[in-house]
Amino acid sequence: MMRQIVTNKTRNQELADIFHQMAGCYRYLGPEQRFRSTAYENASGTIQSLKNDISIYAANAKSLNRLNNIGSSIAEKIIEYLGTGKIAAFERLKREVPKGLLELMNISSFGPATVKLLHENFDISNKEDLILAIESGKLKDAKGLGEKKLENLMRGLKLYKTGQERVPLSTGLKAGTKLLETIQKINGIVKADLAGSLRRGKKTIGDIDMVICAQKQDWKRITNRIKEIGQIERILVSGDTKVSFLLKQNHIQVDIRLVQVDEYGAALLYFTGSKEHTLKLRLLAKEKGWKLNEYGLFDVKTGEKLAGKTEQGIYERFGMKYIPPELREGRDEIELANEHKLPDLVKSAL
DNA sequence: GAGAAC
DNA sequence: GTTCTC
Numbered sequence: 001m002m003r004q005i006v007t008n009k010t011r012n013q014e015l016a017d018i019f020h021q022m023a024g025c026y027r028y029l030g031p032e033q034r035f036r037s038t039a040y041e042n043a044s045g046t047i048q049s050l051k052n053d054i055s056i057y058a059a060n061a062k063s064l065n066r067l068n069n070i071g072s073s074i075a076e077k078i079i080e081y082l083g084t085g086k087i088a089a090f091e092r093l094k095r096e097v098p099k100g101l102l103e104l105m106n107i108s109s110f111g112p113a114t115v116k117l118l119h120e121n122f123d124i125s126n127k128e129d130l131i132l133a134i135e136s137g138k139l140k141d142a143k144g145l146g147e148k149k150l151e152n153l154m155r156g157l158k159l160y161k162t163g164q165e166r167v168p169l170s171t172g173l174k175a176g177t178k179l180l181e182t183i184q185k186i187n188g189i190v191k192a193d194l195a196g197s198l199r200r201g202k203k204t205i206g207d208i209d210m211v212i213c214a215q216k217q218d219w220k221r222i223t224n225r226i227k228e229i230g231q232i233e234r235i236l237v238s239g240d241t242k243v244s245f246l247l248k249q250n251h252i253q254v255d256i257r258l259v260q261v262d263e264y265g266a267a268l269l270y271f272t273g274s275k276e277h278t279l280k281l282r283l284l285a286k287e288k289g290w291k292l293n294e295y296g297l298f299d300v301k302t303g304e305k306l307a308g309k310t311e312q313g314i315y316e317r318f319g320m321k322y323i324p325p326e327l328r329e330g331r332d333e334i335e336l337a338n339e340h341k342l343p344d345l346v347k348s349a350l
Numbered sequence: 351g352a353g354a355a356c
Numbered sequence: 357g358t359t360c361t362c
Contacts, residue, residue, distance in 0.1 A: 026357085035356060039357030071358045224356085355360080 012047050012054050015081060018090055019044035019074070020234075024102045025093040028112045042069035042227075045238030058082055068240070100126025106234065107156050110149075117144055131157065156251060166204040167252060173198060175252055176208045179231060183210070183256075186225045188218035190261055195271040200325045207253040209271050213264040226256060263295045265310035270294035276330020277323075284318060284334065 023040035026033035046069045047054060057064050064075035077087045104115050104127060118124040121142065124133055130153075133139050139150060176194045184192050189212055193199070196209030214222055223243050227235055233251065237244040243256045259267040270278055270293070278292075285292040291300050296308025297317055307313040315322045320337035324345050327333040336342050 023357095033357090036357045038356080042358075069358065073357060228356090351362105353361085356358085 010053070012050050015054060015078060016044040016047040018081070018087060019047065021102055022087075022090055022093055024105050025097045028097050028101060028105065028115065030112075039069070040074070041235055042238060043074045045235050046070060049237045049239035049242065054078060055082060069238075098125045100129070103127055104130065110153065114144065114149075117142075127157065152249075166206050167250065169198070169201065169203055169205060171250065172205040172208060172252065175247055175250060176210070179208065179229075179247075179254065180210065182229055182231070183212070183226060186222055188214050188222055190214050191264060193268055195268055196255075196273060199272050200274065200328060205252075207255060208247075210254065210256045211264070211268050211271050212256060212258050213261050213267070214258060216260060219258045222258065259294075262305075262309050264308075265312070265314055266292070266296045266308040267294050269311050269314060272325050272328065274328055274330050277328035277333070280330055280334050281314075281318070 019040045023037045023044065026037035026040065046067055050057070050067075057067060058078055061072060061075040061079060064070055064078055065072060070078070077089065081087050098119070101115050101119060104110065104118070104124075105112060107127070110118075118130065118133075122129075122133055122139065124130050134150065134154060139145055176198050180192060180194060183189065192210060192212040194209065195211050196207065197205045198208055212222065219240050223238065223240065226243050227238060227245075231248055233246040233248040235243070235245045236253070241258050243254075245254055246252070247254060257267065257271060269281075282292045285297060289300050290306060291298045292314070297306045297314050298304065299306055307317040312322050315337070318338075320334065321340050321342050323333050323337050323342065326345055327342065333342065
């Protein structure tokens, strides 16, 4: 629903960043290091999804080990970083892999092979070199660099420069439905839907939101499968209940949440938004002595769950007509639904 | 704790 | 690199 912006860099962020860079180094160093690279990428994601400062978990290597994707080796490096502010292995890697190349691998959607090619054949070692080379047209006939790839690269650069733009609904919808189709094939997924502004059919979207419901015991396996999807450029956050990543093709950010079966409607409602709409619903709930959150609709006094499995059920419990996502803008749709005066939506084939 | 899978 | 398995 919303893009996460990291303003002040926390220690977790810094560590996650280092591990992400280390992952990049290993990726650049060759296919033999492929698993090592993803291991660091996973660790980076785990740290980013941590709710508390890393030091809380870092009393000793043992407790760090309990975190997903953090084994003995990375645990040691975390402790090293907390103590000295540096990680020797990273300092070593930095000397082997030019920093500009690392940045290129992140923004360009080119793999290490192409970046290597650019570096060795065109003496391109950073973003600026690349821009100059593109503008001079000397990359035009390079082998392994088709027109299409070049185009992708330039878009990536542009996005990087302006810092993630919103994309037209049609683009988001195309990418989103394709992603949804891929993900729905994963075993154990009971139900999955797009949420956020994509589901509300806004003219432009900032990112792709998706809610998946499945048995809790399947969550980990499902998130692992999701992370293997070929359309992923890079993983941003990887926890048990949430996965975020950038799409290769267009660098759109994707946020996926896993929820329990009986929470699905509440979660879908919550992550579909708009913020204003769900806020109004929450206030309405409060008036009735209820509480609405992403887990369900509850009676505050008794704690009894009144609804949550389906969106329909929640609106029904409020005594109003189902409000289609397209109308959930926090204007007067709730009042209208209460009076059963909602306008009929003509379903448009988008 | 080695070995395979990822 | 981590994790699972034997």
